[in-house]
Amino acid sequence: MADVKTTRAIARGVRLAPRKVSLVAHLVRGRSVADALVILEHTPKRAARPLAKVIASAQANATNTHGIDGKTLVIDSLQVTAGPRLKRYRPAAHGRALPFMKRTSHISVVVSGAAKPKKTAAKPAEKKAEEK
Numbered sequence: 064m065a066d067v068k069t070t071r072a073i074a075r076g077v078r079l080a081p082r083k084v085s086l087v088a089h090l091v092r093g094r095s096v097a098d099a100l101v102i103l104e105h106t107p108k109r110a111a112r113p114l115a116k117v118i119a120s121a122q123a124n125a126t127n128t129h130g131i132d133g134k135t136l137v138i139d140s141l142q143v144t145a146g147p148r149l150k151r152y153r154p155a156a157h158g159r160a161l162p163f164m165k166r167t168s169h170i171s172v173v174v175s176g177a178a179k180p181k182k183t184a185a186k187p188a189e190k191k192a193e194e195k
Contacts, residue, residue, distance in 0.1 A: 069139055069175040070129045072121035076146050077113045080166040084110040085143045088170075096122050096136040096174055114170060121172045135176035142171045 077084065087110040091099035096118060103115040118138065125131040146167035152160040 066178040067175055068125075068129055068131050068178050069173055070121060070125040070131065071171065071173040072117050072124055073172075074113060074117045074120075074170045077168045077170055078165070079110050079113065079168055081143050081145045081168040083108070084114065084168045084170065087111050087114055088141050088143050091118070092138060092141045094138055096133075096138060099138055117170045117172050118174075121174045125174055125176060130179050131174075131176040132179050133176075136174045137176065139173040139175040140171075141173075142169075144169045144171070 087103070087106060087108050090106065091102055091114070094102070099118055100115055100122075103111045103118070122133065122136055125136055126133045146169045148167065149165040150162060151165060152162050155161045
């Protein structure tokens with residue numbers, strides 16, 4: 064059986080509230096990477112684009128760096144956590160200022176898949192026999 068490997072990608076400080084990003088994350092959690100990218104491409108939410116970028120980054124890490132077959136990739140875990148909050152103030156009546164927070168998110172994706180079969184080098188004696 065093929066060796067199963069995992070790899071991850073993280074986007075920190077995404078300027079979207081974690082609650083809004085998790086709504087989109089529920090759509091693709093546990094699916095294959097190819098299906099998830101198609102779903103996110105057709106999802107009319109602002110959070111779909113950064114989520115798709117993180118999943119595509121995890122896919123690139125898996126295929127280019129860790130030697131995992133791109134066709135077998137599945138989203139193993141997808142976490143959306145709260146990032147730092149930017150505290151701001153809105154002007155109000157009678158010279159007051161009302162506080163509000165601009166929330167940010169951290170998106171973490173772990174993908175797993177089967178390792179690509181390694182190519183074995185031909186022995187020198189076999190190469191000479193092939194040349195003749």
